[in-house]
Amino acid sequence: MSTTQPLFQHHKHCDEIFADAEEACSNGDWAAGAGAFASFAGQLEAHFLSEEEVLFPAFESATGMTSGPTEVMRGEHRQMRDLLAQMKQALADRDSDGFGGTAETLLIMMQQHNMKEENILYPMCDSALGGTDIGNSIAQRLAAS
């Protein structure tokens, strides 16, 4: 298992629960939507924290790159957290247009973010952190979330 494989797999898991939340809310099924959204928001936050508290510091200390790609990724996490907060508000207001529009925005933001991680940053991390136990520790954190 490579260092970042658990995070790679967790991206797909987040996609799946995102789709559940979006579908339920766009159909006006707010009860199911609220449950799916809470699960999605929790998993996304756990994913961000695994990167910000474990992967990125390890990568930065191994390579000395503190203001490079990891900083950009942290910035995008902030943007996605803001979008999550907007979705939560739209859910509370039963505003399906607002929820759908923000969900669409978050989806694209999240997908291009994932692509950048999977195609560029994760391979860099795998190469810098090969032979460490970082991957297992991330897998455990995600499994506990």
Add this chain to the structure above:
Amino acid sequence: MHPNLSFEQAPPISVPYRFFLVAPWFGVIAGLLLAWSGGEVLASRWTPESLALVHLIAVGFMLQAMSGALFQFIPVAVGGNVWRPLWISNVVQPLLILGALLLVAGFYLSAPVLLAAAVPALLLGVGIFVSVVLLALWRTPATGMTLWTMRIAVVGLVVTVLLGSLLVEAMSRGLALPIIELTNVHLAWGLGGWALMLVAAVSYFVVPMFQLTNPYPLWFARWFGPLLLAMLLLWSVLWFCDDLRPAQLIGAPLALLCGAFATMTLRLQYTRRRKINDATSLNFRVAMIALLVFAISGAAMAIDPGLADDPRAAVWLGMLAFPGVFVSTISGMMYKITPFLNWLHLQRLGAPISAVPNMKKMIPGDSMTAQFRLHVLAVLLLPAAVWLPSLAEVAGLVFSVSCAWLAWNLTLAMNSYRRFRDQIRASALRC
């Protein structure tokens, strides 16, 4: 140098927009030209009007839209840094527009002097564009089949334009070259080596991303582009052998390979996680169905050349490919790219995310859906008009109105950007 993964590399918003806003107007002209000329011009692919129509879509609509999309796509999807995008697009776009108009006028008026004048404009425009794009695609640290397939596609564009220039030279100077064979090869590289290759490269990235499908299987993404390239090379060489039968026969697996891409994409869409249908996913589905019909028709004609004896058979294929596959794909992509670009550039103005309108506030959903329906009608009428010439006028008009509506929707997107940008700046001043 390590990649910084930032959108700072992405070009100013005016770069992709200028290409997107111009592209549909070539479709408007094409529709009007068909409506004006009538159904008899579709009797063969060699009529001046047919040649003008196909180049209005290929060099006008498609090349504009695909160039604009590449300026945006290369930094965002494959981390490439296109050199001075604003400056390059300032130079390249006028050359491409001029070249397209001269080429179309040259075909329509059967005026070799106009065709010959188009060549330097297109060679220069495409030459500059391809140089910066290939440099960006080669220097990026990214990996993966989107990148490799995109590299092949840009090489496919080079081959297409060089062969097209050679054809124009041959026609305007009366050089003794095998025009029909060269045209077949030019067309195959344009449709397969450039356009479909680019659609495949982009699809590997956006189909799973927009619709939450499974990714294209790795074996498929690894083999599709290189196999398509190899078959195009083989097909190109075989056309110049004394016996034409092998060249015709290789057409069948070539067409089936295109059909395999359509089938794979439709299968992924069918099993997608995200069930929401929007103008992008619907346009993609129409494009892939058109590609499947194109592939079955092409394979049938390759196996039984008697089917292609009627000169209208080639026009039928063209109607499926150009408006059916590529105008649909491009329209779908532009409906997703422009709202996201708006959002991306608005949130970079420094306002809190909550102050930036979401993507669905950029183009009215009803307007996109209505335009999509009209486009589907055009995609049905245009191939039908090949066999029922009396439909050509209405098919041309419907296509023209659909393209004008697309232009209108994209203009609404641009206006939304400007309006929201001014609002954000004004509220920043008040703070």
